[in-house]
Amino acid sequence: MNDLLKPAVEKLQKKYKAQVNEFKDEVTVFIPAEKNTEAATLLRDEFSFDMLPVVTAVDYCPQSPRFHMVYIFYSTKDKVYLTMRASLDGDTPSIKTMEGVYPSANWREREVWDLFGITFEGHSDPRRLLMPPNWQGHPLRKDYPLGYEEVQYSFNFDEIDLRKPKGER
Amino acid sequence: MREIQEFTLEELKHKFSPRALTGDTVVLNMGPQHPSTHGVLRLIVELDGEIVVNCVPDVGYLHTGIEKNVENKTYQKAEVMTDRMDYMYTIGNNLVYCLAVEKLAELKVPPRADGIRVILAELSRIQSHLLWLGTHAMDIGAMSVFLYCMREREMILNIFELISGQRMMTTYIRPGGLWRDVPASFEEAVRDFIKVLPGRIAQYEALLNKNRLWQDRTQGKGVIDTKTCLAWNVTGPVLRATGMAHDYRKANPYSGFEQYDFDVPTQTGGDVWSRYLVKVEEMRQSLRIVEQALDKLPYGPVRDSNAKYIPPRRSEIGVSMEALIHHFKLWTEGFTPPKGSVYTAIESPRGEQGVFLESDGTAKPYRVHFRTPTLPLLQALPLVAKGAFVADLVAIVGSFDVVMGDNDR
Numbered sequence: 060m061n062d063l064l065k066p067a068v069e070k071l072q073k074k075y076k077a078q079v080n081e082f083k084d085e086v087t088v089f090i091p092a093e094k095n096t097e098a099a100t101l102l103r104d105e106f107s108f109d110m111l112p113v114v115t116a117v118d119y120c121p122q123s124p125r126f127h128m129v130y131i132f133y134s135t136k137d138k139v140y141l142t143m144r145a146s147l148d149g150d151t152p153s154i155k156t157m158e159g160v161y162p163s164a165n166w167r168e169r170e171v172w173d174l175f176g177i178t179f180e181g182h183s184d185p186r187r188l189l190m191p192p193n194w195q196g197h198p199l200r201k202d203y204p205l206g207y208e209e210v211q212y213s214f215n216f217d218e219i220d221l222r223k224p225k226g227e228r
Numbered sequence: 229m230r231e232i233q234e235f236t237l238e239e240l241k242h243k244f245s246p247r248a249l250t251g252d253t254v255v256l257n258m259g260p261q262h263p264s265t266h267g268v269l270r271l272i273v274e275l276d277g278e279i280v281v282n283c284v285p286d287v288g289y290l291h292t293g294i295e296k297n298v299e300n301k302t303y304q305k306a307e308v309m310t311d312r313m314d315y316m317y318t319i320g321n322n323l324v325y326c327l328a329v330e331k332l333a334e335l336k337v338p339p340r341a342d343g344i345r346v347i348l349a350e351l352s353r354i355q356s357h358l359l360w361l362g363t364h365a366m367d368i369g370a371m372s373v374f375l376y377c378m379r380e381r382e383m384i385l386n387i388f389e390l391i392s393g394q395r396m397m398t399t400y401i402r403p404g405g406l407w408r409d410v411p412a413s414f415e416e417a418v419r420d421f422i423k424v425l426p427g428r429i430a431q432y433e434a435l436l437n438k439n440r441l442w443q444d445r446t447q448g449k450g451v452i453d454t455k456t457c458l459a460w461n462v463t464g465p466v467l468r469a470t471g472m473a474h475d476y477r478k479a480n481p482y483s484g485f486e487q488y489d490f491d492v493p494t495q496t497g498g499d500v501w502s503r504y505l506v507k508v509e510e511m512r513q514s515l516r517i518v519e520q521a522l523d524k525l526p527y528g529p530v531r532d533s534n535a536k537y538i539p540p541r542r543s544e545i546g547v548s549m550e551a552l553i554h555h556f557k558l559w560t561e562g563f564t565p566p567k568g569s570v571y572t573a574i575e576s577p578r579g580e581q582g583v584f585l586e587s588d589g590t591a592k593p594y595r596v597h598f599r600t601p602t603l604p605l606l607q608a609l610p611l612v613a614k615g616a617f618v619a620d621l622v623a624i625v626g627s628f629d630v631v632m633g634d635n636d637r
Contacts, residue, residue: 082568083331109458113571113584115597129584129597131571135458135472138479140571163461166607174295184242189288189636191232192239198296205300 060086063137067106071098085142092128092145092154099130099143099160108132108141114157114167116175120201124148126177130157153178174199235286243284244274253281258621260289266363266625267632269606273613273621280621283613285606290636298596302562303329303403306593311397313598314634316359317576319352319388322401327482327572328585329403333565335532341405342484343525347418348391348400349483349574350514350521354425355384356577356629357511361432364504364626368445373435380428387417404538405531415522422519429511436504446501450612450624453498460608464579464601465510466628469495469502476575487524488517500627507577507629537563562591569595576601578629602635 060068064086071077071088075098078089090098102108113131124146132141147154156179157164168179169188176197179185187194196203211219237248237255247253253276260268268289274282294313298306310321323345330337337345362377385395391410392398400407436442452462454470467474473492477485493509495502531538539558540551567589573582579601588594605628613621 083334083570085570087569110461110463112461112573112580112582113597113599115584115595117569117586117595129569131582131584131599135474135479142569142571161461162459163604163607166603170603186235186239187288189291191288192235193233198293203296205296 061139063134063139064141067102067108067141070101070105074098074101085140087142087144089144089146092147095128095130095143095145096155096157096160099132099157102132102141102143103160106134107136108134110135111157111161111163111167112140114164114171116171116177116199118175118199118201125150126152126175128154128171128177147177151176151178153180155180156182158182173197176200240272240284243272244282247276247281248274252276258618260286266630269625269630269632269635271609271621271625273618275618278617278619280613280616280618283610283621285609287603287606287632288636290632292637294637295596295598298593300592302591303565303593304558304562306596307402308397308399310598311399312633313637314576314578314581314600314602314631315396316356316631316634317352317578317581318397319348319401320574320576320581322399323349323483324572324574324581324583325585326401326403327574328570328583329565331570331572332568332585332587333403333534333537333563335404335534335537337405337483337532338529339484339526340409340528341530343521344406344410344530345401345483346485346488346521347518347525348388350518351384351387351418351421353514353577354511355381357507357514358384360507360577360626360629361504364623364629365436365442367622367626368442370436370439370442373432376428376431376435380425383417383421383424387414387421390414390417402531404534405529409530415525418518418522422515422522425515426512429508433508443501445620445623446504446627447497447499449500449620450616450627451497451499452608452612456608456611460611461604462579462608463604464576465503465506466605467579468492469506470498471496476573476580480573482572482574485517488520490514490517500623503627510577564589564591573599578602578605578631578634598637600634600637602630602632606630606635 068079075090075094080087110133112133115129117127119125126147128145130143171177173187173190174197209219248255253274255274258273259270270286272284273280294309298309307325310325311318313321358377358381362374365373388398389395392400454472457467457470471494473494475492490513493506495505535554540555544551545555565587569586571584573580581601582599584597585593586595612624
């Protein structure tokens, strides 16, 4: 592990019983979901992680817990990245918004809500970002179809027509 | 298919002042089809006379679901989609994606491939800045700069055509190296360009720097400070124009950028004028890097030799059974990197271009997230635009150099 990351990681380990995972020189800390803003504030104020370049999620459907929120922090002083993950269970999960700590999380969280359907408690502007406002469903979930349409031939037209999704997704 | 609805004023009222609902101020649509919005950016602006009270960017008109599509393709095939994100820095999109795959699969890029990558990435940055300068100047009313910039940009696109057959979407950089080596005439074409450009940059500066109209339209307009930039995660020339010399090529070097001698230009004004100065100087610095990389470009292979990840050369397929099997396996099944997730970032002409790539041990990426530089820029736009004139809003959007394909993915 990079020496510059050690104090921050040790502090998180001690304070939140965070699990640490190292893969190809990248350090990931797993923290409890309800502590996300607290841990981010700690990283920002005490360890000079002044930027939050990435807020995204990963869907592990059908495993449990289903979602991982992924936050990647960057320190312009030490020039290092630190990844923080929080697992969320259930089909309609929610987590506290990071907006109060890093304002830049605003749109990124709107994007995650739009594409994954994770609700952010206390978010100031909970609208969809990329999809149209009246869209149904969250496209980046693993159980959301890619959008292929089954080809209908004359011999199986009716058969496929029966199971074809109609109207709204 | 249901009709696509837009946000209503009622849904957006928390973004506007109460005066908008009484009709005291005017809520006006700028875009998505507007010549100064560089693509399909829609700005809903609340105006008090000619002054912008609030500005709400509405994005997503170019959302093509690239992240979803990439999850359903093998690693090699997915790369072609990355070209289409930031269509002004296609080589960089390939590069950052390939760096992520290489990190995941532990592929080693030969020095010659790294050198060519650097040359192409910097040429790509110059062509992005040239188009930016041309369109930005045209937005503000300096028509002639556009034509000159396009003339020089054409030379770079010709170089791209020379090496790959494509002018913009080259997909020339591949995981583990390059598609193939550059042709013999590549070096001469780049040298010609290096010879021509410094004089041409001086011409642009002669047209703009002492132009009274240009100065009045850019100086002191759209000011942003370093603290706001960091909090809103704004990187690239906009951050450097506020006085912070932060550049990923220096801070977290990739592809051997640490070998080259170049400066990170900064300004302290944080306004449209400073961004212009920073970007023009960046073109000069990029040219320095290209020249150094070309001078010390070594000979050798341009791909890693790991047969499990890198397709065999065409000449080998006819004579080696192993190569034939590898070729067949790689293009039908793809390769399977180990389980885990990585994040890589490069310096695009607009800021930090990053890829978060997660593998589950199969031939398709499990999750890909593109951290694009335009999104934070647009997010910070309302802060900068507040209190500006509508005409200055055009200058601010122009100076941010937004690429909607990059924002919406």
